[in-house]
Amino acid sequence: MKIGELARRSGLSAHTIRYYERIGLLPYADRDRSSQRNYDASMLIWIEFLGRLKTAGMPIRDMLRYAALRERGAGTEAERCEILVQHRERIRAHVADLQACLLVLDTKIAGYGDQKQRTKEL
Template sequence: MAVARPITRPVVLDAPAAVASCADAPPGGPGADDTPRHTIGEVAARSGLTAHTLRWYERIGLLERIDRSYSGQRRYSDKDLGWLAFLGKLRLTGMSVADMVRYAELVRAGDHTFAERHELLRAHREEVRQRITDLQTTLAVLDHKIGFYSDAAPAAEGNRTA
């Protein structure tokens, strides 16, 4: 019988560390170790992704082929962890899996794809900015309603007679 594992969110890094871990070539950023050492369970716990999702990411091309131990178990490197952290940031911004796969393909294709990667990220940034604007407008509406109910609650209490 499978043990249910709680769904957790990835660990959020501070902004400078998050940016530093998002370098394209190689995944994981400068100085990241490419020695395979982390099991799929360890990576799942650190990333907040399930083992099933990690295998799916590999199958669809979001992750390059992951090294295997002599017994066939996946072994992830620090570079893989850095790449997963970057993918997590893209997911948090609402980037589609298809666009993430396209980006990963461009990274693997090499430096001559810098312009295309730049344009893909720039266009996505504009979508994110628009969503932020929409959310700020929605937040203002919520704040207004909360203020209304905060002011109305004492008045409603005062109208109750025993």
Template sequence: MNMKAFSTLAGLSSYTLRYYEKVGLLNKIQRNSSGHRVYTAKDLEWITFIKRLKDTGMPLIKIQEYAQLRALGPSTVLDRQQLLEHHKDQLQAHIERQQQHLLALENKINLYKANKVS
């Protein structure tokens, strides 16, 4: 598929896709005889995963590290697993902190509802 179709499916601008390619997140994008990028379903799966990592707070430098390991092939599976496990632990800690914040907000709201403002 061309960049416009891929951009629509991926939910990212063409500028972002070109940036991701420039910083090494999208490697080996094929080109047609006219030199235009041609994306595949596999590229869409990969960009969806990149977006998930980004949405869960993984820093760009770590996403780039993951992408570099992925490009090196199957010999890096354990390194990629460790990177994802570390991110998962950080995400879990973040979620727990957010749940504590949510509980504190709910408690304050309940005080207001009961007119026991402090």
């Protein structure tokens, strides 16, 4: 698979894929005789996982640590796991924050609703 197809299938732009390779988030891809990157389907899995981490708010520098350990392969599992566990805690905290915000918004919106109600009643 060339970069264009990977882009289409992953939802990233080709520019972004090259950028991710440049910074080390994606492994350096094999090139064909005319220097074009050639990917196999497993890259989609990795990109999808990166997308999860991104959605989860993980900064790129942490993804880089994870990606680097992944490149090193066996023997790095404990450290990789540690990164994920730490990030899971951050997400949980963030979800709790968001839920607190939802409460505040519900209250505020209910307040506006009351006003509307009173206006109607006039």
